[in-house]
Amino acid sequence: MLAFIIRRVLQMVPTVIGAILLLFVLFNLFGGDPANILVGKIQDPEKIAAIRASLGLDQPWWIQLWLFFKQVITFDFGNSWSTNEPVSQLIAHRAPVSMTIMLQVWLLDALIAVSLAMAVAYRRGSLTDRAIMGICTAAMSISLLLYVVVGQYVLGFKLDLFPVLGWSDSFVTNVVRYAPLPVMLLLAVSVAPSLRLYRSFIVEETNQDYTRTARAKGAGEHRVMFVHVLRNATIPIATYMAMQVPQLFVGSFLIEKVFSIPGLGQEIVESVMRSDFPVIKAITISIVILTMVINLVVDLLYKALDPRVELK
Amino acid sequence: MTTMTEKVSPGFWRAAGKRLWADKLARGCLFILAVYFVLALASTMGWLAKDWNKQVAVSWAAPTMVGKQQQDSHGFKVEVIAPDAEARALDPLTPFEAELTAAAKAYQQEAVVLADTLPLGADKVGRDIGSKVIKAAQTSITVGLLAALLSVAIGTVFGAVGGYFGGRLGDALEWLYSVFTSMPYILLVLAFASVLGGGVHTVILVLGFTGWTGTYRLIRSEYIKQRSRDYVLAASAIGASDARKMFLHILPNVSHLILVQLSQDVVNFIKAEVILSFLGFGVPVEAISWGIMINEVMPELVLGKWWQLATVATVMSLFVVAFGLFTDQLRDALDPKASRR
Numbered sequence: 001m002l003a004f005i006i007r008r009v010l011q012m013v014p015t016v017i018g019a020i021l022l023l024f025v026l027f028n029l030f031g032g033d034p035a036n037i038l039v040g041k042i043q044d045p046e047k048i049a050a051i052r053a054s055l056g057l058d059q060p061w062w063i064q065l066w067l068f069f070k071q072v073i074t075f076d077f078g079n080s081w082s083t084n085e086p087v088s089q090l091i092a093h094r095a096p097v098s099m100t101i102m103l104q105v106w107l108l109d110a111l112i113a114v115s116l117a118m119a120v121a122y123r124r125g126s127l128t129d130r131a132i133m134g135i136c137t138a139a140m141s142i143s144l145l146l147y148v149v150v151g152q153y154v155l156g157f158k159l160d161l162f163p164v165l166g167w168s169d170s171f172v173t174n175v176v177r178y179a180p181l182p183v184m185l186l187l188a189v190s191v192a193p194s195l196r197l198y199r200s201f202i203v204e205e206t207n208q209d210y211t212r213t214a215r216a217k218g219a220g221e222h223r224v225m226f227v228h229v230l231r232n233a234t235i236p237i238a239t240y241m242a243m244q245v246p247q248l249f250v251g252s253f254l255i256e257k258v259f260s261i262p263g264l265g266q267e268i269v270e271s272v273m274r275s276d277f278p279v280i281k282a283i284t285i286s287i288v289i290l291t292m293v294i295n296l297v298v299d300l301l302y303k304a305l306d307p308r309v310e311l312k
Numbered sequence: 313m314t315t316m317t318e319k320v321s322p323g324f325w326r327a328a329g330k331r332l333w334a335d336k337l338a339r340g341c342l343f344i345l346a347v348y349f350v351l352a353l354a355s356t357m358g359w360l361a362k363d364w365n366k367q368v369a370v371s372w373a374a375p376t377m378v379g380k381q382q383q384d385s386h387g388f389k390v391e392v393i394a395p396d397a398e399a400r401a402l403d404p405l406t407p408f409e410a411e412l413t414a415a416a417k418a419y420q421q422e423a424v425v426l427a428d429t430l431p432l433g434a435d436k437v438g439r440d441i442g443s444k445v446i447k448a449a450q451t452s453i454t455v456g457l458l459a460a461l462l463s464v465a466i467g468t469v470f471g472a473v474g475g476y477f478g479g480r481l482g483d484a485l486e487w488l489y490s491v492f493t494s495m496p497y498i499l500l501v502l503a504f505a506s507v508l509g510g511g512v513h514t515v516i517l518v519l520g521f522t523g524w525t526g527t528y529r530l531i532r533s534e535y536i537k538q539r540s541r542d543y544v545l546a547a548s549a550i551g552a553s554d555a556r557k558m559f560l561h562i563l564p565n566v567s568h569l570i571l572v573q574l575s576q577d578v579v580n581f582i583k584a585e586v587i588l589s590f591l592g593f594g595v596p597v598e599a600i601s602w603g604i605m606i607n608e609v610m611p612e613l614v615l616g617k618w619w620q621l622a623t624v625a626t627v628m629s630l631f632v633v634a635f636g637l638f639t640d641q642l643r644d645a646l647d648p649k650a651s652r653r
Contacts, residue, residue: 018491026507137640141633143583145590145606146625153613246496253498254587258610268499269591272506284503288494 005296012292019288020072024065027277068281072289077282082274087282090267098251098263100171101179105186106248110241113191117198118225124203133199136192144189148258151185165259182255194240201236205229235306242298246291250283328568331645338641344634348449355450361443364600369427372617373434380428433619435608441620444600445627451601452628455515455585460577462520467527468570472558474528475535485528492525501584505593515594519581527573534566568646575639579632586628602628 052058059067071077077087120129156164162181168174205211206229214228251265260266264283271279302309322330332338354360374380400406427434432442474485492500500522508514538544539562547561582602588594589603597604602624609621 014487015490015494018487019494022491023503026503030507137636138633141579141636142629143586143632145586145603146629149606149609149613149621150625157614250496250499253502253591257591268502272502272593275506277506280503280506284495284499287496287499291494291496 005300008296008299012289012296015292016072016285016289019285020068021065023281023284024068027281028061028064028068071282072285075286078278080271080279081276087279090279091264091283091286094262094264094267095249097167097261098256098265099248100174101182101186101255101261101263102248102251104175104179104183105190106241106244108183108187109190109194110237112187113194113198114230114237116191116195117202118230120195121199121202121206122225124199124206133196136196139188139192140196144185144252144254147185147188148254151181151188152258155184156181165261167259167261178259178261182252182259182261186252186255197240198233198237201233202229205233208232235302238301238305239298242294242301245294246287249290250287324568328645332641335641335645337637338645341634341638341641344630345638348453348631348634351446352450352453355446356454361446361450364439364443364447367426367438368440369430369434369438371434371436371438372612372615373427373430373438375433375619376429376431378429378433378619432623433617435620436612441623444605445602445623448600448602448605448624449627449631451512451595451599452582452585452603453631455512455519455595455601456578456582458516459519459523459581459585460574462516463523463577463581464527464570464574466520467524467573468531468563470524471528471531472535472563475532476539476554476558476562478536482532485532489525489528492522497522501588502593505588510593510596512595512599515585515588518588519584523577523581523584527570527577530569530573531566534569535562538562538565572639572643572646575635575642579635579639582632582635 049058057064075088079086080090083090116132120132123129152164156162163178166178168178210232211224211228214224219228249264250268251261251263253265253269255261256263256266257269268280268283270276271283332342351360355362395403405412426438430440430442432440432445434440435444470485470488474482495503501518504518504522505514508518535558544557544561547557552561585594585601586603586606589601590607592607594603595601605620605624609624612618612620
């Protein structure tokens with residue numbers, strides 16, 4: 001177990017180094033001189049020189065690369081160029097906001113998609129099955145942007161069922177008042193692909209020999225579907241859900257922008273607008289590392305879900 | 313000749329084409345897509361929607377179906393005041409009035425007749441939404457197609473090289489793949505976009521450079537499968553070069569997968585372009601795309617001007633749904649063994 005974890009952590013190293021190199025090449029070599037970007041805000045050439053020195057920009061590129069490595073290793077990404085707020089503090093403030101929305105979407109999506117997938121997989125080939133699958137194809141094709149624009153206008157503005165946009169400092173108010181509409185709109189887009197995928201997982205399990213055996217030995221339909229089939233289908237479903245976890249921290253850029261939700265997604269969009277490179281670099285690299293840690297945890301979870309799995 | 317063709321079994325592409333054509337849904341989708349491509353082409357050639365940027369109607373002219381809108385004067389009365397002698401005496405321009413009127417005559421004024429209604433209505437500055445949506449379709453479809461071609465080209469070459477040679481080179485490409493897939497897609501796109509800046513060309517490059525990973529995975533696994541097949545060994549035996557085996561022998565055998573991937577990518581990239589443009593990192597505002605149109609729509613809706621949204625939503629969704637369904641049918645026709653999700 002420990003050997004497995006150590007080996008996996010060592011395997012992460014090349015990818016993280018690659019991500020660092022990619023970001024470095026993008027922002028430090030192609031991104032242009034940040035002093036030129038800052039010059040719009042600051043006039044004094046001496047100050048610019050001071051900023052360049054403090055960012056290490058007067059150093060040759062290998063020193064700059066080393067500085068970036070050091071930032072990643074120490075998790076100290078310096079300050080934002082525009083607000084001068086420490087980037088780590090910024091992430092700590094913004095990520096929970098995104099998660100308030102995304103965690104609900106993630107859980108509800110799983111709940112709705114798994115129960116619907118069980119229902120349609122059980123009746124596969126029937127009219128209900130084909131109708132739901134058809135709706136899924138159509139729902140998947142329509143852009144999230146349209147759901148957001150129309151949903152905000154009709155449900156928020158016209159019918160006044162939800163606030164059009166906004167966010168507060170109170171967690172409860174956010175969940176009760178501001179989150180429901182964004183959550184609903186995100187679900188409208190996310191349920192269809194998950195449902196289609198989960199249905200195929202469950203259909204595959206229902207075709208297995210063990211399902212027939214379970215029926216043959218007289219297990220009730222409920223027992224067959226929920227104990228035998230669902231237990232086995234959990235593994236691919238969990239994998240798919242785990243793949244979405246990094247997204248939970250970043251949030252949905254579109255939703256956060258349209259509904260003025262001060263999450264990490266909105267912060268990224270704003271940083272890109274302002275060419276605030278330290279923020280983009282820091283958030284991206286943190287998400288990369290987070291994704292890999294989560295993948296590791298998921299692999300460990302497999303062991304719990306499926307005792308047949310051997311960790312190599 | 314006829315007796316010959318009866319005996320010869322149809323080639324792969326012909327058989328796939330027949331399978332595709334036999335399906336009513338696929339035929340319908342193909343027809344819809346053909347209409348879009350013809351419109352986009354006509355707009356590219358300048359036969360259509362050339363004047364999309366001109367004011368041809370009053371601000372927010374309603375669709376003909378809805379009828380002429382009452383121009384909203386917000387309850388203010390408009391009065392034309394004729395200046396009296398006292399006011400004229402105060403006006404410093406009075407002595408030059410005759411001169412100014414004469415000088416103004418030198419410029420011919422064209423009376424622009426602004427329509428009160430248009431078939432699909434007009435936007436804030438009185439541009440015809442019909443032409444606008446065609447021009448936007450041209451941009452969005454061009455971006456989707458070119459970005460998909462670029463990403464599939466990159467993915468295919470990387471996949472072919474990685475799968476065929478394997479070894480160190482393959483490992484290096486695998487590493488590149490793991491780096492590109494280690495960050496969420498939208499974050500990667502935005503990172504590229506923030507560095508490369510805006511513009512239609514950059515959107516194509518950004519989407520192409522970031523979207524190749526799916527094709528790479530697919531083509532790589534195919535090449536690994538194909539490289540030890542008999543026909544490749546036979547080609548080696550007669551001394552075919554690596555490049556020849558990779559691109560003349562193996563590539564035709566995986567080209568149907570590439571076509572499906574291309575079709576899939578076009579849909580995805582059009583959707584990505586719409587969202588990128590909406591967020592402000594895509595097509596510049598002077599150009600027009602479906603994403604920019606939707607961006608314009610949000611303040612209009614509050615004023616009750618729904619027609620631009622209705623048009624762009626219908627046009628865009630029809631295209632994307634038709635293309636998505638067509639991709640599914642194409643996959644079934646070209647790759648009958650693949651299970652559908």
